[in-house]
Amino acid sequence: MFVPLMYHLVDARIDHPMSVPEDSFRRQLDWLGDNGIPVLTPDRALAAAEPEHTRQAPSPGVLLTFDDGYLNTVTTVRPLLDERGLSAVMAVCGSYLDPATLPDHIPHASQEFASAGDVRDWLAAGHAIAGHSYTHPRLTGLPREELEAEIDLDLRAIESATGHRPATFCYPFGKSDQAVREVVGRFYRHAFVTDGGSWPHPAHPLAMRRLQVRPEWDVDAFGTEVVRALAACVEPEDANRSTNVRSS
Numbered sequence: 001m002f003v004p005l006m007y008h009l010v011d012a013r014i015d016h017p018m019s020v021p022e023d024s025f026r027r028q029l030d031w032l033g034d035n036g037i038p039v040l041t042p043d044r045a046l047a048a049a050e051p052e053h054t055r056q057a058p059s060p061g062v063l064l065t066f067d068d069g070y071l072n073t074v075t076t077v078r079p080l081l082d083e084r085g086l087s088a089v090m091a092v093c094g095s096y097l098d099p100a101t102l103p104d105h106i107p108h109a110s111q112e113f114a115s116a117g118d119v120r121d122w123l124a125a126g127h128a129i130a131g132h133s134y135t136h137p138r139l140t141g142l143p144r145e146e147l148e149a150e151i152d153l154d155l156r157a158i159e160s161a162t163g164h165r166p167a168t169f170c171y172p173f174g175k176s177d178q179a180v181r182e183v184v185g186r187f188y189r190h191a192f193v194t195d196g197g198s199w200p201h202p203a204h205p206l207a208m209r210r211l212q213v214r215p216e217w218d219v220d221a222f223g224t225e226v227v228r229a230l231a232a233c234v235e236p237e238d239a240n241r242s243t244n245v246r247s248s
């Protein structure tokens with residue numbers, strides 16, 4: 001199984017709990033490489049979370065995810081990934097892809113978003129995208145029609161802008177409940193939460209937990225958190241087996 005790492009902005013100039021300095025991000029990528037922890041391609045990682053998946057789990061690793069479709073993800077993050085041959089998932093809000101449809105009030109630390117062309121380039125470079133709703137509302141508590149429209153319009157906007165239909169969703173604000181997951185599950189194969197959920201597993205593909213990388217972490221704290229999460233996300237059978245080995 002794998003640990004999805006959740007990032008938003010990678011920008012030292014933005015003092016915000018969702019913005020990690022570039023230097024820290026660079027050191028985190030180096031730390032993963034130095035410690036032999038694979039950064040899995042989105043295809044490889046997410047195949048392990050498919051409902052029909054059985055035993056071909058990839059070797060433990062991490063998946064890099066970047067929410068909100070910031071311009072920063074393509075201008076700052078992408079070069080750092082590309083020079084290392086790594087790929088990542090960017091979660092995109094359909095209405096942010098075109099200045100004409102950008103909502104008046106957007107709840108983000110940066111107001112600069114990747115354009116449709118930027119997202120096409122991101123995909124052409126081997127990266128992946130996820131849906132993130134059309135206008136980034138809290139989906140829990142929305143009337144069902146509005147909820148369905150947020151998911152459907154997002155997919156239509158992404159598809160018409162990029163020619164690509166994502167199979168993965170990231171709940172805006174990380175929030176979901178059973179009603180939201182039921183609707184999202186009609187459009188998507190798997191989805192990431194922010195708080196709660198469970199480490200990726202075929203048994204619960206619509207509530208996959210992520211590890212939020214925090215700006216205040218130094219590289220040692222990052223390493224400690226990643227190692228702890230990797231230990232927690234091994235499949236139950238594997239955990240039982242290693243417990244048996246230790247106690248025998």
Ligand SMILES: [Zn+2]
Nearest residue numbers: 067068172173
């Ligand atoms: Zn978001």
